[in-house]
Amino acid sequence: xxxxxxxxxxxxxxxxxxxxxxxxxxxxxxxxxxxxxxxxxxxxxxxxxxxxxxxxxxxxxxxxxxxxxxxxxxxxxxxxxxxxxxxxxxxxxxxxxxxxxxxxxxxxxxxxxxxxxxxxxxxxxxxxxxxxxxxxxxxxxxxxxxxxxxxxxxxxxxxxxxxxxxxxxxxxxxxxxxxxxxxxxxxxxxxxxxxxxxxxxxxxxxxxxxxxxxxxxxxxxxxxxxxxxxxxxxxxxxxxxxxxxxxxxxxxxxxxxxxxxxxxxxxxxxx
Numbered sequence: 001x002x003x004x005x006x007x008x009x010x011x012x013x014x015x016x017x018x019x020x021x022x023x024x025x026x027x028x029x030x031x032x033x034x035x036x037x038x039x040x041x042x043x044x045x046x047x048x049x050x051x052x053x054x055x056x057x058x059x060x061x062x063x064x065x066x067x068x069x070x071x072x073x074x075x076x077x078x079x080x081x082x083x084x085x086x087x088x089x090x091x092x093x094x095x096x097x098x099x100x101x102x103x104x105x106x107x108x109x110x111x112x113x114x115x116x117x118x119x120x121x122x123x124x125x126x127x128x129x130x131x132x133x134x135x136x137x138x139x140x141x142x143x144x145x146x147x148x149x150x151x152x153x154x155x156x157x158x159x160x161x162x163x164x165x166x167x168x169x170x171x172x173x174x175x176x177x178x179x180x181x182x183x184x185x186x187x188x189x190x191x192x193x194x195x196x197x198x199x200x201x202x203x204x205x206x207x208x209x210x211x212x213x214x215x216x217x218x219x220x221x222x223x224x225x226x227x228x229x230x231x232x233x234x235x236x237x238x239x240x241x242x243x244x245x246x247x248x249x250x251x252x253x254x255x256x257x258x259x260x261x262x263x264x265x266x267x268x269x270x271x
Contacts, residue, residue, distance in 0.1 A: 150182030153267045157196040160267035161186055163206065167262075171244040174207045174263035175222055184223030185209030186266040188230040197264065201249040207263035210245040212238075212254075219245070223269040 153160040162183060169177060175185045187209045188194045209222030210231075217238075219228045234251040242254040246261060255261075 148182075149267055152181065153183065153265070156200060157190075157193040159189065159193070159271075161197065162265040162267075163197075163200055164263050164265070165202065165204065168260040169207075169263060170260055171207050171211070171257035174261075175209065178209075178263065178265035181265060183265040183267045184269055186264040187221035187223055187228055187271045189271045191230055194230055194232060197247070198249050201247070203249060205246040205248050205253075205255075205261050207261050208245045208247050208252075209266075211243050211257070213243040213257070216240060216243075221271055223266060224271055226271070 149160050150162075153162045162178075162181060164174075164177075171185075178185050185207060186197075188197070210219050210228045211222060212219045214220070219231075219238075220226060221228055232251050234248075234253050237252070238245075238254040242256055244255055244257040246253050246255045247264065
């Protein structure tokens with residue numbers, strides 16, 4: 001490429017020289033029978049500065065190439081490596097920070113789970129204690145309620161009774177009325193208690209809570225559901241088909257529950 005450029009420049013210089021020599025008088029004319037051989041030395045001398053400048057530029061270009069391929073690339077590689085190392089260092093710091101945060105979060109979650117487990121265990125303990133307390137309370141209330149004496153009840157023997165001598169009701173209605181008063185249709189606990197109650201009666205009949213409405217011949221207490229053990233039957237009683245019991249001042253009979261009569265209530269449900 002450089003050689004071709006030199007020939008082109010030489011060609012134009014020769015043309016210029018030929019024109020100048022053709023119009024000059026008293027000067028020698030160079031007849032170009034063999035231009036490369038006749039004018040080679042002249043062209044080389046004229047183009048020496050161009051050659052020198054070109055060589056200098058070529059050297060600078062070569063130096064620049066060498067600089068780029070070695071020192072420049074090495075510097076860029078070093079800078080890139082520094083950037084990568086800095087990025088890795090930052091990433092390491094970030095990861096360490098994230099690990100600390102995650103460990104802290106996991107610790108908090110684990111602590112919350114442990115606290116929740118403790119709370120659940122505590123709640124179960126409290127529920128157990130509450131159930132035991134409720135059972136104790138119900139038992140105490142049951143005992144207390146059995147000892148509480150409703151109004152109008154009087155002590156006859158060892159227990160409290162109410163004897164209704166004015167209003168007559170059916171057995172079912174009498175049982176309901178005793179419940180409203182805070183008691184139950186009465187059953188007899190002992191022979192001594194039976195005698196104490198009869199001593200309070202007139203010649204009327206009074207409903208007791210004793211009945212065999214569920215099973216014929218199996219007399220139980222309306223208050224407790226327990227079998228009744230104390231009786232004083234009139235001759236010829238009990239009879240089939242009469243499930244409810246009436247008490248008179250002298251003895252007992254079983255009778256139709258739908259009939260109306262006076263009644264006796266007891267305050268407790270033990271008998």
